[in-house]
Amino acid sequence: MVSPKARLRPVDxxxxxxxxxxxxxxxxxAGVLPPAQRTETGYRCFHxxxxxxxxxxxxxxxxxxxxxxxxxxxxxxxxxxxxxxELIDAGHAAAHEQRRSLDEIGAALEAVAEQDPAPKADMxxxxxxxxxxxxxxALRVWESEGLxxxxxxxxxxxxxxxxxxxRDAQMIHMLRQGRYPLPQVRHVLDELRxxxxxxxxxxxxxxxxxxxxxxxTAMLEAASHLHAYTxxxxxxxxxxx
Numbered sequence: 084m085v086s087p088k089a090r091l092r093p094v095d096x097x098x099x100x101x102x103x104x105x106x107x108x109x110x111x112x113a114g115v116l117p118p119a120q121r122t123e124t125g126y127r128c129f130h131x132x133x134x135x136x137x138x139x140x141x142x143x144x145x146x147x148x149x150x151x152x153x154x155x156x157x158x159x160x161x162x163x164x165x166x167x168x169e170l171i172d173a174g175h176a177a178a179h180e181q182r183r184s185l186d187e188i189g190a191a192l193e194a195v196a197e198q199d200p201a202p203k204a205d206m207x208x209x210x211x212x213x214x215x216x217x218x219x220x221a222l223r224v225w226e227s228e229g230l231x232x233x234x235x236x237x238x239x240x241x242x243x244x245x246x247x248x249x250r251d252a253q254m255i256h257m258l259r260q261g262r263y264p265l266p267q268v269r270h271v272l273d274e275l276r277x278x279x280x281x282x283x284x285x286x287x288x289x290x291x292x293x294x295x296x297x298x299x300t301a302m303l304e305a306a307s308h309l310h311a312y313t314x315x316x317x318x319x320x321x322x323x324x
Contacts, residue, residue, distance in 0.1 A: 091129040100137050107137070114157040115140045136160075139308040146302035147174045159313060167313075171306060178302065181262070182295050188261045189288045195253050196281045206244040208233075214249070215256045225255050228265050230272060261291060 093104040100107075110116050111127070116136045119127040136156065143152035151170055158167040212219045225231045226242075231252060233242040244252070251272055258268045267287055274283035310316065 089131065091131070091134060093127070093129065096129055096134055096137050099134055100141055110137065110140065113153060114160055115153055116156075117160050135312050139305075139312040142301070142305040142308040146298065146305035147171075152305075155309070159309075164313060167309070171309070174302060178295060178299055182292075185261055185288065185291055185295065188257050192254060192257055192284055192288070193281065195250060195257070196275060196284055206249060208242045208244070211244050211249060211252060215252060217256060221256075222252065225252070228269070230255050230265070230269055258287070261288075263287060263291065 093107045096107045097104045107116075107129075111119055111133075116133050119129055119133065121127055140152055140156050143155055146152075147155070147170070151174060155167045155170050158164070158170070206214065208219050208222055212222055222231065226233065231244075231248060233244045233248050235241065236243050254272065254275075255268055258271065263271075267290075271283045271287050274280060
């Protein structure tokens with residue numbers, strides 16, 4: 084790390100973080116970096132604290148996303164550390180809830196996939212939307228994306244959802260609640276329809292778990308950066324006992 088009093092140029096910060104000098108200026112204007120004094124000629128003066136703030140922010144983005152990372156850094160620079168810590172806690176709580184929800188969704192999806200659709204009264208779009216607890220517009224979007232293909236009643240043209248359509252809609256709804264993108268949902272449904280195998284479903288759940296683990300690791304690293312930045316601590320040498 085450079086001397087705390089050593090002057091740094093925008094390009095020095097940009098190179099250290101792998102970004103452009105314009106992004107450095109944008110971060111300064113957004114409050115992500117602490118205020119920078121200007122020289123008599125009008126140039127901004129950056130120092131080690133700005134570099135540490137920049138690296139801390141970049142770590143926070145990887146763990147908590149851009150908007151939360153910006154809010155955390157602004158709170159720190161406004162001397163509102165409790166607010167920054169509340170945002171950190173909220174991020175961890177949300178990640179924990181997503182992991183718990185994923186376990187429940189995984190079990191529910193397995194149960195739905197095992198169902199053998201039995202003949203029953205067909206459903207219209209309003210009935211199915213009410214059954215799932217979604218808007219009819221969601222069902223139309225899923226249809227436009229090729230995830231659902233309900234038949235049409237002769238004469239009226241109304242959508243008619245068979246038992247297999249209802250099962251697929253249930254799976255789509257649960258996968259979307261688990262934040263699966265539509266292309267991945269399509270892959271799971273196509274595989275289930277083609278082979279009857281639930282392997283694609285299990286792979287999708289395993290991938291989502293891996294993503295949550297990666298994010299949790301990034302959040303841990305970001306918290307370490309934030310602690311060092313707010314306390315002025317220096318990172319331990321790599322060969323330290």
